[in-house]
Amino acid sequence: MAASIYPDFPPKTTLEQQEYLLSNINHWSILNGLAVRPSASLLSTSTDLSRTLATTAPVTLYPSLFPRTCFDEARAIQKAYNELYAAIARDRDWLKQIVERLIEVDDFIAKLWSVHLEVENEGYVQNISLGLFRSDYMVHTDPAIPDPKPSIKQVEFNTIASSFGGLSTKVSQLHSYLNTTSAYPPTSSATITPASFPTNPCIESLSLGFSTAHRAYGPSRSSPSLPLCILFIVTIPESNIFDQLALSTPLQITAGIPTFRLAFSSILDHTSVFSNKDRILTYSPPHSPDTTYEVSLIYFRAGYSPSHYPSSASWDARLHLERSAAIKCPSILTHLAGSKKIQQELATPHSPHLANFLSRTSSSDMIERIRNTFTAIYPLDATPEGQHAIRLATSAKDSEGYVLKPQREGGGNNVYGSKIPAFLAGLGDDQQKWRSHILMELIKPPTLRNSILRNGEVQSGEVIGELGVYGVCLWRNGPGEAGGKNDGQDGEVLENWEAGFLLRTKGRESEEGGVAAGFGAVDSPCLVDV
Numbered sequence: 001m002a003a004s005i006y007p008d009f010p011p012k013t014t015l016e017q018q019e020y021l022l023s024n025i026n027h028w029s030i031l032n033g034l035a036v037r038p039s040a041s042l043l044s045t046s047t048d049l050s051r052t053l054a055t056t057a058p059v060t061l062y063p064s065l066f067p068r069t070c071f072d073e074a075r076a077i078q079k080a081y082n083e084l085y086a087a088i089a090r091d092r093d094w095l096k097q098i099v100e101r102l103i104e105v106d107d108f109i110a111k112l113w114s115v116h117l118e119v120e121n122e123g124y125v126q127n128i129s130l131g132l133f134r135s136d137y138m139v140h141t142d143p144a145i146p147d148p149k150p151s152i153k154q155v156e157f158n159t160i161a162s163s164f165g166g167l168s169t170k171v172s173q174l175h176s177y178l179n180t181t182s183a184y185p186p187t188s189s190a191t192i193t194p195a196s197f198p199t200n201p202c203i204e205s206l207s208l209g210f211s212t213a214h215r216a217y218g219p220s221r222s223s224p225s226l227p228l229c230i231l232f233i234v235t236i237p238e239s240n241i242f243d244q245l246a247l248s249t250p251l252q253i254t255a256g257i258p259t260f261r262l263a264f265s266s267i268l269d270h271t272s273v274f275s276n277k278d279r280i281l282t283y284s285p286p287h288s289p290d291t292t293y294e295v296s297l298i299y300f301r302a303g304y305s306p307s308h309y310p311s312s313a314s315w316d317a318r319l320h321l322e323r324s325a326a327i328k329c330p331s332i333l334t335h336l337a338g339s340k341k342i343q344q345e346l347a348t349p350h351s352p353h354l355a356n357f358l359s360r361t362s363s364s365d366m367i368e369r370i371r372n373t374f375t376a377i378y379p380l381d382a383t384p385e386g387q388h389a390i391r392l393a394t395s396a397k398d399s400e401g402y403v404l405k406p407q408r409e410g411g412g413n414n415v416y417g418s419k420i421p422a423f424l425a426g427l428g429d430d431q432q433k434w435r436s437h438i439l440m441e442l443i444k445p446p447t448l449r450n451s452i453l454r455n456g457e458v459q460s461g462e463v464i465g466e467l468g469v470y471g472v473c474l475w476r477n478g479p480g481e482a483g484g485k486n487d488g489q490d491g492e493v494l495e496n497w498e499a500g501f502l503l504r505t506k507g508r509e510s511e512e513g514g515v516a517a518g519f520g521a522v523d524s525p526c527l528v529d530v
Helices: 015-032 068-076 078-090 092-102 107-122 165-180 186-190 202-217 241-255 264-270 312-322 332-335 342-347 354-360 364-371 385-391 419-426 431-435
Strands: 064-067 128-140 151-158 228-234 259-263 271-273 279-283 294-300 327-329 377-379 402-406 438-443 449-454 457-476 492-507 522-525 527-528
Touching: 015 522, 064 068, 068 078, 068 128, 068 151, 068 527, 078 092, 078 128, 078 364, 078 449, 078 457, 078 492, 092 107, 092 332, 092 342, 128 327, 128 332, 128 492, 151 332, 151 342, 151 457, 165 202, 165 241, 165 492, 165 522, 186 419, 186 522, 202 241, 202 294, 202 457, 202 492, 228 241, 228 264, 228 438, 241 259, 241 527, 259 264, 259 402, 264 364, 264 492, 271 312, 294 312, 294 402, 294 527, 342 354, 342 377, 354 364, 354 527, 364 419, 377 385, 385 402, 385 419, 385 438, 402 419, 402 522, 449 492, 449 522
Parallel strands: 064 527, 228 259, 228 294, 294 327
Antiparallel strands: 128 151, 128 457, 271 279, 279 294, 377 438, 402 438, 449 457, 457 492, 492 522
16 A cells, blocks of 8 residues: 555544444434345344344445545546447447457356347347446555655446445435534544535436436337336345335336336246247236236346356346346346456557547547556466566566456455465466456555444544446447447447446455454545645
């Protein structure tokens, strides 16, 4: 971690001040739905038989300091990022080239691709796609430069189940409330001012994305007509249910759109696809089995992890939805576009792909601004870039500035710095295992401190913050010519906007104490000029 660029913050508090602050946080959070279901590890099944208990979501006691220029830049480039990933999802030919290199090393990607191929062979009946994206960044300061200016560097780009949009709005409101009601000690006023809190429109903006896609679906295609609905595909039980309800409730109350939660494991039990050429998707709620809805939009909050597919029936369910006429958020191709391999292809030094995808819709200045958010990311393969990466990764000295990540989404087990050469040596000569990883240049965030409340416990010390910026993009895929190219050139973006932000803060990994590694929380930015 680089040296601090921030003023001394948060302030020291007395025991009485902290108890008063915690009391306000807990009461406001439960009153306003900034909550989660308690972890199963904290409660016995007999204690919460109906899964009715709620507790304050993991939150920071204070908003975390964040450079105003970095925050503004992350939001300013989000629309171009939306266009970029919409273009990637439309370009089946380019995606095919990338995915076919992954199939040997990632069976999850292979199965997702096989779903696409099966639907493509039958013929897609829905040419509109909705992307609810989130681009995640960390603040970077180069420790080799005296008095470095902070910049943002992208950690990853999420195209499926981009969570915490609901809670992010609420935690911004919480921190503003605590400041307004003088729950913070007086010494904090030198840093926290009303101008420090940017308005966070996540709930309103993301819900608007769903209702816009719902309208784009058009009237019922059934005869006789059926009422339309939106389906949230979820896991059950779901500890993060209140985050999801924050998005679905405005659809029902404000937009008047019936919106239902359906467990991924129950898709085939409660939905049907018409066998005619329209392939209309219908849903009959278990609580009202005689009522049938036509599904306009499917929002996946499940289906992103291999663990969500325990059997062949799970894959049948994903295919069942993908081949239907409902708009998907995301489609299978948009899901694939969010893989780490795509990020690596864009960010490898001297890669032409970014400009190729954006040259028709974005200025050269905007393309360069997006390129500036990349850290160098390399494959570990036989290409010149891959061979360069292997030399870096196997060098005790050069590997210090890198992290080794598995290609598989949700794979975890990142390997840092000096531990990389020994890890790779343990893989032996198995090139398939080498190719299942990417090498990414480390981001160096400045030193930052905060306190985190999680499961009733407070930990204070050095933390790492990660800013996520949401985007909504609705596009129409081009028809493509039979036997011709599917390069996405004849598609079009219908709607595109930046949709708010999320700050997640976790304890810095350190042997020197502080907040425990992985002790994470939702947070909000306190903007400062540095």
